[in-house]
Amino acid sequence: MPSLHRSAAIVGAYEHPTRKSPDKSAYQIQAEAARGALAEAGLTIRDVDGFMTASRQGMQAAEIAEYMGLNPKMIDGTNLGGSSFLAHTARAAAAIAAGYCEVVLITYGETPISIGRAIGTGGSDRQNATPWPESFETPYGLIIAASYANVASRHMYEFGTTSEQLAEIAVTTRRHAGMNPGAMFRDPMTVADVVNSRMIAWPLHLLDCCVISDGAGALVVTSASRARQCKTKPVWLLGVGEGLAHQSAGHRDYTTVAAAQSSPRAFAMAGVTHKDIDHLMVYDSFTITVLTTLESLGFCKKGEGGAFVQGGRLGMDGQYPTNTDGGGLSNNHPGMRGIFLVIESVKQLRGDFAGTPRQVKDCKLSLCHGTGGTLGTRHSGVTMILGRD
């Protein structure tokens, strides 16, 4: 049976250093990221014959391709929110395996700071039309943080999860940001700092929420044979799975997230088990996103996430070093940060941080999971398991 298992490799992964970009457009920073990802692989923009991208900022895939002078054989603007770039990687591998194209460039870049766009607390003003299903959400004051907060409050109610347990996720992630010179926030913080920070949407405090930054990133995916000619060590797609959770017509268990669907698919394709995983990148729009995703991925039982994240389990010396770049909680979050999860997984597997505290020791298998959309209404989940030679 055909499978995406080892069907393609990631040969370029580049995170743009900018976190605030008043002088360069969202087009330019993602083109610069593309240049970086291609250069490290020993490729140029002329080698690209497939292009994939997504944005919340209104840029169409064709416009971004035009900016880079691309006339690719395949263009794909699939937008699933923050998980898009993991889905792109899977679709790139499928297209490559089918012989549809061979070198796929995936880019992302947005500048919410420089254009003054609120993300988590933006809310909606009166507008000409409020279509289905928004009609049943924004009139009641939906903000993204409040939607996630509903999942958090329900998790606390059902399982006794505490704000201090959620805070531990933010504290561990901040410690990791301290090892990343490019991270937006690097000063250590404590559980008390988190639970005493300003309430945004109870039970989520300011420091339970991701940062807002500008930023860009790029990936290059290619065939096994082409990967062997590239300058970088190939990182292989071993397993991938997708899932979608929505309101289920008013019959939903909100503490189970889409990862519960995507994770078994990814593990089955990869042929590995949870205990084989050396490194985790789990989308962290909010602390509760990490906790519920870890449960639904199957790293712990449902309801046990609070205890699971305590005691340093997600730290560099813990069982599952997680979000080692500092995550959305401290490193960067331009709106849809899935691409940065894949970039960090690739870099850990290649050993790019060897000789520094940020390198996960003997990192052979990395799992990244992207969440796109809003946990308390509808979201996609894409789980990807990556490995090295």
Next chain:
Amino acid sequence: MAEYLKPVPTPDPDTKKFWEYAKSHELRLPRCTACSLLFYPPQGLCPRCLGDALEWVKMRGTGVVYSMSVVYANRSKGFKDEVPYIFGYVTLDEDVQMLTNILFKGDPFQVKIGAAVEVVFDDATPQVTLPKFRLRAG
């Protein structure tokens, strides 16, 4: 009267009936006559079997809080002066969830998950009434 600045639902073919009932202060939800799914939000056909023979069932108007958030930060014009407000899911007695506001006077944390609530109708504009909830007395 102050200008209403919050988003207002746009009744459309999927939702027109729901908003008409709400305007007459009735909470009615569609139920599929083929597979009997009672669902929310309303839509023109059943999201389980795609059948389009629906009946509009009157709800008792009571339920319990399933989940909630007390919102302190919303930068939009209509909500920025209304914080804190409660944005949450209510599970109706008929076993279907609705995303809504739970109204309160004074301390928002009088409202708790699991608390009994009842529907109230907020005549937001001359055209549209929003079903919301408040703690049930007694």
